Amino acid sequence: MSAPPSSSPRWLLYGASGYTGRLIAEEAVRRGHRPVLAGRSHEKLAPLAERLGLELAVVGLEDVRTLVSTLEGLPLVLHAAGPFVRTSQPMVQACLAAGSHYLDITGEIPVFESIFQHDAEARSRGLTLMSGVGFDVVPTDCLARHVAEKVPGAHELDLALSITERVASPGTAKSMLEQLPQGGRVRRGGALQPWPMGKGLRRVRFSDAEHTVAPIPWGDLVTAWHTTGIPNITTYMTLPRAAARFIRFTYPLLKRVLSVDAVRHGAERLIESRVHGPGETARSESRTHIWAEARAADGRRAQAWLELPEAYAFTAVAAARAVEEVLARKPQGSLTPAGAFGADFVLSIDGCRRLDALA
Structure with a gap:
């Protein structure tokens, strides 16, 4: 430090x-x-x-x-x-x-x-x-730059997160609620494009274990583009297959519901009263794992892993x-x-x- x-x-x-x-x-x-x-x-x-x-x-x-x-x-x-x-x-x-x-x-x-x-x-x-x-987005941005520097001219970048502590703070929960109606995103050809929520599952080996991950609209879709210039970026998070399937089929209804201001504001009030964030023990004991891979059209590629404290x-x-x-x-x-x-x-x-x- x-x-x-x-x-x-x-x-x-x-x-x-x-x-x-x-x-x-x-x-x-x-x-x-x-x-x-x-x-x-x-x-x-x-x-x-x-x-x-x-x-x-x-x-x-x-x-x-x-x-x-x-x-x-x-x-x-x-x-x-x-x-x-x-x-x-x-x-x-x-x-x-x-x-x-x-x-x-x-x-x-x-x-x-x-x-x-x-x-x-x-x-x-x-x-x-x-x-x-x-946590949004220092570790992923740094790992993205690290692998990109190992593959000059890379055209694809994948980033994945594995978070053991799933309890959110009120602010994080409200931000997620605000963004849910926007749906999934990926970057293709340098531009942000819509991506169906729950689609695109894959297996990723993190430094602790292998997990199933699903694409999520993480901030690196913007920051990693500015940091590395790589035009095709997908960001993932660990998500069980059953949960991903549930999200994929229920998201259209959820999007319509959360697009109603009264519903969203009511959910925010509920978050304020019920969500308190992880306690001191969880913050001190939980770990977060990140994986990144940069790939070039000629087959060159580089992977790296990052281990860090609770988010x-x-x-x-x-x-x-x-x-x-x-x-x-x-x-x-x-x-x-x-x-x-x-x-x-x-x-x-x-x-x-x-x-x-x-x-």
Whole structure:
């Protein structure tokens, strides 16, 4: 792990009272940072700010003038309040207006696409715009770059995830709910294309075991394209065959139901009351496994595997490390984590191990 910064950087952590926001705040303090904790609710922010001895700022994303004023003098914002498809744009605009770097922990494809639309403006202002500085998508982006560098001119890239801890945080659950009606995606010929949910099962050997995986619309369909330039990308996650068949046949009905605003909002309220995220034991004991393969038309190929801590525990450290890298390097433009920091960035996080061959 890289050493914490010698000074005590001040930056803004928006959404600090959420499940992942709290983990990031605690990790940031452990690393010597002094983030300003921000969000909509003083009632939710105050106990965390008092416990960690940090400043707080209460501001809504709809209050653009106050938001820009709050960012004055702060070099960077780490945005942790989802669903990001609703919350990212106001904060991006505020950062561009205030001259603050923007980072977030989203995995939502429309947000990644939107971030890259602001590349020219970010460069002209000398700012970084970077989405996905947590489990979405640091490890997969870094592994994608690693295998791509081994196969120059690769035309296909496959990425697969095996996650042992399936309990989501409220924010993750709401983001998934928001994206479900959009359906499956793959990248073909450099363009995003629809893909039937539950179709395309295959077996993948991870570093711990072989599992059945199914295509999912992961953020790397955008980030890995920008990082590697590979035009054909499929992202997978472990899913039992029975579950994949169930999803394939029930998804059309589910899509229609979730397209109704009242149903979706009711589901969000249920998530808020019932979903709490993995506990400390699960975060400390669970592991995540990733596989990647790049292939070229002439038959050249390269595989690699990555082992890392539980997703939320990883996100807390990865996000804090990304803050440190941006403040130190000050890269400019709309960037991916591996594009800005290199394929080995993930290895700077304790508990991560990369393998290029399996016994």
